[in-house]
Amino acid sequence: MSNFDHDPVEDFFDRERNQIVSQHGNDVHWQGIVRQASAHRRSKVIGSVAGLAAAGLVIGGVTYGAVLHNGTEPVTAATQDATTVDRSAKAAAEARLAQARATYALIPNGGTVGVGMPVTVQFASPVVTKAERVQVEKRVKVTTVPAQQGAWGWLDNRQLMWRPSVYWLPGTKVTVSTPLHGVKTGPDGTSFTVGAAMVSTVDMKAHTMTVRRDGKVIRTFPVSTGRPGALTETRYGTKVIIERNNAITMDSATVGIPKGSPGYYKIETKWNLRVTWTGEFIQSAPWSVNSQGTENVSHGCTDLAPADAEWMFNNSKMGDIVTFTGSSRAFKPTEGIGVWVYDFAGWKAQSALG
Numbered sequence: 001m002s003n004f005d006h007d008p009v010e011d012f013f014d015r016e017r018n019q020i021v022s023q024h025g026n027d028v029h030w031q032g033i034v035r036q037a038s039a040h041r042r043s044k045v046i047g048s049v050a051g052l053a054a055a056g057l058v059i060g061g062v063t064y065g066a067v068l069h070n071g072t073e074p075v076t077a078a079t080q081d082a083t084t085v086d087r088s089a090k091a092a093a094e095a096r097l098a099q100a101r102a103t104y105a106l107i108p109n110g111g112t113v114g115v116g117m118p119v120t121v122q123f124a125s126p127v128v129t130k131a132e133r134v135q136v137e138k139r140v141k142v143t144t145v146p147a148q149q150g151a152w153g154w155l156d157n158r159q160l161m162w163r164p165s166v167y168w169l170p171g172t173k174v175t176v177s178t179p180l181h182g183v184k185t186g187p188d189g190t191s192f193t194v195g196a197a198m199v200s201t202v203d204m205k206a207h208t209m210t211v212r213r214d215g216k217v218i219r220t221f222p223v224s225t226g227r228p229g230a231l232t233e234t235r236y237g238t239k240v241i242i243e244r245n246n247a248i249t250m251d252s253a254t255v256g257i258p259k260g261s262p263g264y265y266k267i268e269t270k271w272n273l274r275v276t277w278t279g280e281f282i283q284s285a286p287w288s289v290n291s292q293g294t295e296n297v298s299h300g301c302t303d304l305a306p307a308d309a310e311w312m313f314n315n316s317k318m319g320d321i322v323t324f325t326g327s328s329r330a331f332k333p334t335e336g337i338g339v340w341v342y343d344f345a346g347w348k349a350q351s352a353l354g
Contacts, residue, residue, distance in 0.1 A: 108120075113318050114197075117319025118240075119176050151163070153347045153348065170197050174192050209304070211315075222305070224302075225303070226300040236324045237324060243274045247272075249268055250268075250269050251265075255299075277334075280302070284309035
């Protein structure tokens, strides 16, 4: 189990996933994806609870109009039904509105992704009620070429995702429309392409990783995964590569093992592929080469020999599938991109539209 050091920036945290968005000045980042914040745009609508301050959208009893910007401070404009919303509720809603900046992000933001990558609308504030979620889902659309069956679902109260019924067909062109704002602060849409089907399986009992491209085995690697223990055993289940990072400082203090405690570590790692928000990576681990293929000794990461990790890094992309078998610790949907924990019927049940 591991995490990585952050620059001293203003971070907005989702407690279940450790990190959503970091704000560097007026740029908003979600794992390397940049959206301009609204602080220096004119006539922008800034979100309320769900980031949906479009004309006619009612959130918490308040109907929001445009948020106008005078160049220095945002000015809110909200109307209310006096019979249903009291002044304190209006004041609280306006406070949320004034504090909002980037209300949602779209992931992925272009490029080529793996067959397991869902479309994600990532909100900066919770979308809690069914009525609010219904309003969101009715305004968003995914178009695929070739056509593929799929569905929207809520992974949690900040993440609306669309996934196909089975893994994407390689070569699929995906276009996303998200007209959630009367005058936008977030993007109206995105598009991306699905690349080759890279699907890997980690057998934690056999200590091997088998890599398939378009259904054919192309490499098999010896690995070492998390050693037995409630906090160290690697989770079983179908995970998705969230990000690629060729160098990370892994500091156990970020996961509850402070400096000076037994088991403390702070090491530089290379060729890192993140598969959970809880700190599981596929990584280069020269220190465990003698255990790879024979025993599980890590803190939860999947350790590879340096040359194997470099190959895996160079041949992987965000959205590739990695399925883990052979442990007693289950991967929970909110611990990563957990859309494939569900079968398709179970995923459709996560939609507010029924």
